Amino acid sequence: LGGAVGGLLGAWMTSGQFKPVPQILMELPPAEQQRLFNEAAAIIRHLEWTDAVQL
Secondary structure (H helix, E strand, O other), X not given: OHHXXXXXXXXXXXXXXXXXXXXXXXXXXXXXXXXXXXXXXXHHHOOOOOOHHHO
């Protein structure tokens, strides 16, 4: 019961303050979008997966 009440209270207190991640990404300036892409691509490029389960 406490978790449900806390969750509802938290949702009510933060309503309207958060944006979905895709919206935040689309609002970034083009230079920041490119920088984010480059950094994410560099991280992914250096990951070593041995099989599909690790994906």
